[in-house]
Amino acid sequence: MALTDTFVKQVKHSGKPAGDKYTDGAGMYLLVKAAGRYWRQDYAFAGKRKTLALGVYPEVSLAKARQRRDKARELLADGIDPGIAKRAEKLATAVAATNTFEAVAREFHINQSGGWSPRYAARWLERMEKDLFPHVGRLTLTHISAPILLEALRKVEKRGANETAHTLRQTAGQVFRYGIQTGRCERNPVADLHGALKPIVVKHMAAVLEPLKAGELLRAIDGYTGQPSTRAALELSALLFQRPGNIRQMEWAWIDLDKAMVTIPSAEMKRRLAQKLNGRPHLVPLSPQALATLKELQPLTGHGRFVFPSLRTGERPMSENTVNAALRRLGFTGEEMTAHGFRAMARTLLIERIPGISPEVVEAQLAHGKSGPLGMAYDRAEFMEQRRQMMDVWAAYLDKLRRGAHVVPLREAA
Incomplete structure (x- = not known):
């Protein structure tokens, strides 16, 4: 007699340790135990009696169990052991899960x-x-x-x-x-x-690139009335033109005032991990103007780790938005100047407005990576004299712009 949905739903375990079996035909039966109700199918393959698990009720309904039974019988008719086929399917599912x-x-x-x-x-x-x-x-x-x-x-x-x-x-x-x-x-x-996505519109960091505007910026920095450390960060951003992260995270341990040099560890530079671990540190010569700014700041923050510590806690450097916020306070919008813009300002004015400056030396001081032995050579210490001279010339040029002096562009002079 075939089973019914009502019977399967209501049947109880009788208490027999082996459980109670209720047949549905063609070898399928419901095994009722204290732990639950299980669908099973007895079959013979290659002269051996075997049992196939068809699922657990109620996750597998009576109708679903019958479908699985019929599929197993089809496999048997084709000479396939349904038990082995089930294990193969389970293995394929496990393999597929690792291929997602x-x-x-x-x-x-x-x-x-x-x-x-x-x-x-x-x-x-x-x-x-x-x-x-x-x-x-x-x-x-x-x-x-x-x-x-x-x-x-x-x-x-x-x-x-x-x-x-x-x-x-x-x-x-x-x-x-x-x-x-x-x-x-x-x-x-x-x-x-390729070509299916919307193109990226490259937007360059806002920067002051004209001498007159640069002079206005420098005079505004001189008149900054906020935190002294923020004003110093603005000044050194202009004088050193390093990445904003390297400026705000600068540590006193990196600075040698006697040798007028900042040594930024390779691990702190914008490089691939292998280069961070194995690369040389980035050297930044300090002009007399930069030295004066650091010496003036030393009594305020020199007792701690960071040159520009957070106002909330000296255990962290200043926020990445501090310099940008100060520029806004000085009246320069985000479309006019950013913390990163000091790098573009220096690169543009050094190459276009100051005679005798080698673009390769500027790129080396910006820590822009270059391929080939020539590019790597400019990162070596024996080229420090060119860098040191350039940084002194740059600081003097900024002083002229600050005073409003007229500086003849290199291309115009030519």
Whole structure:
């Protein structure tokens, strides 16, 4: 007699240790135990009696159990052991789980992050977790086509993050290349997305690039009435033209006032992890004007670690927004000048307005990486004389601009 849904739902365990069996036909039966109700199917294969587990009630209904029974009988008719087929299917599912985009991406991240900076490694994974894993993370690499990936990237574009969308396209490409290398897929659909995303409109950091405007900026800095350390940060940003992060995170241990030199450790520079670990420190000669600024500041912050400590706690450097906020207070909008703009200002005026300045020396002082032996040579200590002379000339030039003196441009003189 066939079972019914009502019977299966209401039947109770009788208390027998082995449980109670209720047949449904064709070898299928319901095994009722104290722990639950289980679907089973007895069958014979190659002269041996075997039992196949069809599922647990109520997760597997009576109708679903009968479907599984019928599928098993079809396999038997084709000469296939349904028990072995079930184990093979389970194994295939487990293998597929390791081939999902998220699984492969996390594996790639673990393998590669040792060669990345901690910040880059964290950012790489954060972008994936936020924008790609929720949409394609559960799909196997072989099931992700270019249109599917593009749909996920379009969601990033819709919130205006075009640059992030392009970055995610590149990182997804890394995952697929790793998938090809490890046998998880055979092709990389990212290549088919070339030109599919909205272009990135590069917006350069605002900077003062004209001598007259630079003079106005310098005079405004002289008249700054906020915190003395903030004014000093503005002054050194102009005099040293280093990256804003290296200015605000500058430590007194890096500074040798007697030798008029700042030595920024390689680990603090904007470099790849291998370069941070093995690269040379970046040397910044100090002009007399820069030395005077530091000596004036030393009694205020010299007792601590940072040259420009946070006002809230001396254990951290000043906020990355401090210099920008000071520029706004001085009347310079974000479209006119930024903390990063001091670098562009120095590079432009040094090369275009001051005779005899070598562009290669300027680039070296900016810590812009260059390929080839010539570029690396300018990072060596024996070229410090050119840098030191340039920094002194630059400081003197800024003094002239501050006073409003007329400086003839190099190209006009020619």
